[in-house]
Amino acid sequence: xxxxxxxxxxxxxxxxxxxxxxxxxxxxxxxxxxxxxxxxxxxxxxxxxxxxxxxxxxxxxxxxxxxxxxxxxxxxxxxxxxxxxxxxxxxxxxxxxxxxxxxxxxxxxxxxxxxxxxxxxxxxxxxxxxxxxxxxxxxxxxxxxxxxxxxxxxxxxxxxxxxxxxxxxxxxxxxxxxxxxxxxxxxxxxxxxxxxxxxxxxxxxxxxxxxxxxxxxxxxxxxxxxxxxxxxxxxxxxxxxxxxxxxxxxxxxxx
Ligand SMILES: NC(=O)C1=CN([C@@H]2O[C@H](COP(=O)(O)OP(=O)(O)OC[C@H]3O[C@@H](n4cnc5c(N)ncnc54)[C@H](O)[C@@H]3O)[C@@H](O)[C@H]2O)C=CC1
Ligand SMILES: O=C1O[C@H](COP(=O)(O)O)[C@@H](O)[C@H](O)[C@H]1O
Numbered sequence: 001x002x003x004x005x006x007x008x009x010x011x012x013x014x015x016x017x018x019x020x021x022x023x024x025x026x027x028x029x030x031x032x033x034x035x036x037x038x039x040x041x042x043x044x045x046x047x048x049x050x051x052x053x054x055x056x057x058x059x060x061x062x063x064x065x066x067x068x069x070x071x072x073x074x075x076x077x078x079x080x081x082x083x084x085x086x087x088x089x090x091x092x093x094x095x096x097x098x099x100x101x102x103x104x105x106x107x108x109x110x111x112x113x114x115x116x117x118x119x120x121x122x123x124x125x126x127x128x129x130x131x132x133x134x135x136x137x138x139x140x141x142x143x144x145x146x147x148x149x150x151x152x153x154x155x156x157x158x159x160x161x162x163x164x165x166x167x168x169x170x171x172x173x174x175x176x177x178x179x180x181x182x183x184x185x186x187x188x189x190x191x192x193x194x195x196x197x198x199x200x201x202x203x204x205x206x207x208x209x210x211x212x213x214x215x216x217x218x219x220x221x222x223x224x225x226x227x228x229x230x231x232x233x234x235x236x237x238x239x240x241x242x243x244x245x246x247x248x249x250x251x252x253x254x255x
Pocket of ligand 1: 012173175
């Protein structure tokens with residue numbers, strides 16, 4: 001594991017899950033517009049992901065970029081997702097090409113395809129429903145935030161086809177620490193545990209691929225996202241399953 005990795009959005013929840021699990025495995029450069037809340041063992045760049053010079057500089061000697069920075073709110077307004085998510089992501093892809101980075105891993109979202117659920121919910125959140133999205137479907141965003149994630153995936157497709165950049169888009173479900181989202185069927189169906197999150201991003205850093213869209217969830221019995229592509233192409237081997245918890249978030253083995 002000799003790769004030098006730039007992690008944008010390092011101060012956020014996904015960033016903390018990734019660093020908590022595989023922080024010792026790589027030579028990281030961390031990047032966030034917020035200064036670090038606590039001291040890190042890694043170099044830290046405080047800058048905005050829309051600042052093309054700062055982003056290019058941060059990519060010096062980097063092999064892989066894990067791009068998490070952005071506005072994560074499903075209700076985020078257009079001006080914010082246009083700037084932070086779409087412009088920021090284009091800045092990252094462009095800088096990657098200019099600086100010779102080989103791979104960009106992009107944090108996409110379930111909200112890029114949220115409207116596949118509209119006519120199928122709540123049945124598709126339940127174990128007896130075998131409907132699956134597999135990453136080959138067209139986007140059907142559930143909000144403008146989802147539109148920005150679909151745009152990030154499409155930008156990645158362009159930078160792969162035009163510039164041969166390797167790009168993995170991870171449609172992350174619902175990351176929560178310790179247990180699945182409480183009393184929330186949708187969240188239980190697309191739960192991503194912290195350890196599965198770290199492992200999945202480790203596989204995205206290590207595996208060989210051209211352009212991929214995969215789902216980032218644990219191996220939940222309630223899932224409506226296929227994990228086959230992540231398993232086949234990346235070697236993803238999730239360990240967690242929301243079915244092992246009650247709806248109140250207690251491990252069933254304890255109750
Ligand atoms: N947490 C989740 O369950 C999910 C997260 N995602 C995506 O994963 C990524 C990370 O999400 P979270 O960690 O939950 O969000 P977060 O809000 O906890 O972290 C995002 C980080 O990015 C930084 N950031 C935002 N805009 C920036 C900019 N313009 N320049 C530099 N830094 C900037 C923030 O300061 C923050 O530290 C986001 O792109 C989000 O859309 C997608 C699906 C689900
Ligand atoms: O993309 C995201 O999705 C998760 C789950 O969405 P929700 O609408 O079911 O809460 C969300 O928690 C996260 O903040 C967002 O970035």
